[in-house]
Amino acid sequence: MSTLLLNRRQWLKAAGATLAATALAPRLPLQAQTPAPLPPKSPGAPGLIQLSWNENPFGPAESAQRAMAAAVPRSCRYPDAEEQALLELIAAKEGCSPNQIVMGSGSGEILDVAGFHFGYDKGEIISADPSYMQLVNAAEKAGGRAVRVPLNARYEHDLPAMAAAVGPKTSLVYMVNPNNPTGTVCAAAALKEFVKTVSARVPVFVDEAYLECTDNFAERTCAPLSVAGHNVVVARTFSKIYGMAGCRLGYAVLPEKLATSLRARMTGSLSLVTIEAALASLRDAAYVTATRAKIKAGREALVAEVKALGKEYAVPQGNFVFFKTGMPVKDFIAQMRAEGVVVGRAFPPLLDWARITIGLPHEMEVCHRAMRKVLG
Ligand SMILES: Cc1ncc(COP(=O)(O)O)c(C=O)c1O
Incomplete structure (x- = not known):
């Protein structure tokens, strides 16, 4: 008999019978009743040092941690007023109207939404290759097409080639500065010139997720171009310099x-x-300065290690280093993992290169030892 056809009395009777049957059924051993716990995600496995996701283990700032703890008891309320305050603070920092700011659950949400927006109706998105593909992937899902322009010989965005790739179907040019996975930055003046010229034809999106890790952020950021009225989007995240990847903003x-x-x-x-x-x-400028210095120290030490091992590398400015291991990256990943260190994934077409994120000093000591063992 279909459940839909049961009247109320029949339903109560049937439900009662089921309940009684459940009560009488011999109890299964606890193990069989409880679903087996999911295995830990491999890179986050306990006991391993996680250097593969470009997180910043020096954060969140203590001031941020205190603010989070203080906010917990008020979490029963919707945060409309606080969201407005954040919007206004960000707008003041960037020197623009709050109407020119969009906030998202991580900059990833903004990349997705921009990808859907610009990929719609077969839009072509120009990006470097290899680069961070979240926006391009979203655009492809929306029916768009990716136009991938190989990096230049220094593993930087090839600005002339990217400009030359702009055509009638181009809906967006996506730049990542510093680039992920290479960590390279575009020369500041050349990038700004590129952005001004190209954005007169099509919108340009500059993903500055790692820019606060660089030595000269103020000189390099393209946000003032957007504020000045150019057709430019600049994305930032709290996941990197602010060490808030788990907070999603x-x-x-x-x-x-x-x-x-x-x-x-x-x-x-x-x-x-x-x-x-x-x-x-x-509001914690001191945290940013101190964290940038710690990341830089870790980055320079890792570059020195790579150099001592005689390996080629891309000149980095983010919180990670990309270098040529000289072996298939999947073998390098497996051998580093056997030493307790999880390092970055494959980035085609550079399949014998690896990306390592800057971790805490004691984690980097283990990483350096492991690299010497695996590559020395
Ligand atoms: C270049 C780049 N942009 C954006 C993101 C997205 O970061 P989130 O969503 O945590 O802000 C990442 C993440 O690693 C990234 O590497």
Whole structure:
């Protein structure tokens, strides 16, 4: 008999019989009743040093941690006022109107939404190759097409080749500065010139996820171009310099009209705890300076190790180093893992290169020892 056809009395009777049957059934041993716990995700496996996701283990700032703890008891409330305060603080920092800021659950949400927006209707997205592909992948899902322009001989974005690739179907040029996985930056003046010229034809998106790790952020950022009215989107994240990857917060500075379109497509919303951490982080300039110095020290030590091992590398400015191991990266990953260190994945077409994130000093000691053993 179909459940849909049961009347109320029959249903109660049937439900009672089921309940009685359940009560009478011999109890299964606990093991069989409880679903087996999922295996830990391999890179996060306990006991292993996680240097593969470009996280920043020096964060969150203590000020942010205190702000998060203080926010917990107020988490029963929707954070509208706090979200507005964060929007205004970010706009003040960037020197623009809050209407030119879109916030997201990580900059990843903004990359996805921008990818859907610009990929729609067979739009072509120009990007470097290899680079960070989240926006391009989203564009392809929306029916768009990826135009991948190989990096130049220094593993930097090839600006002339990217400019030459712009055509009638181009809907967006996506730049990652510093690039992921190579860590290389574009020369500041050349990038700005590129962005100004190209954005007169098509929108340009500059992903500055790692830019706060570099020595001269102010000289390199393209956000002022967006504020000055160029057709430019600049994305930032709290996942990197602020060490808040688990909090999920990012934002973009962009033309007001485009901001309105992208905001309409956002599906996430921000948590009070994350917002309070961000407000505290943005006010904590000392944390940023200190963290940048720690990342730089780790990066320089890792480059020195790579050089001592006689390996080629891309000149890095982010919180990671990309270098040529001279063996298939999957073998390098496996051998480093056997030494307790999880390092970055394969980035085609550079399949004998590896990316290592800067970890805590004691983690980097283990990493350096492992590299000497595996590559020395
Ligand atoms: C270049 C780049 N952009 C954006 C992101 C997305 O970061 P999130 O979503 O944590 O802000 C990442 C993550 O690693 C990245 O490498």
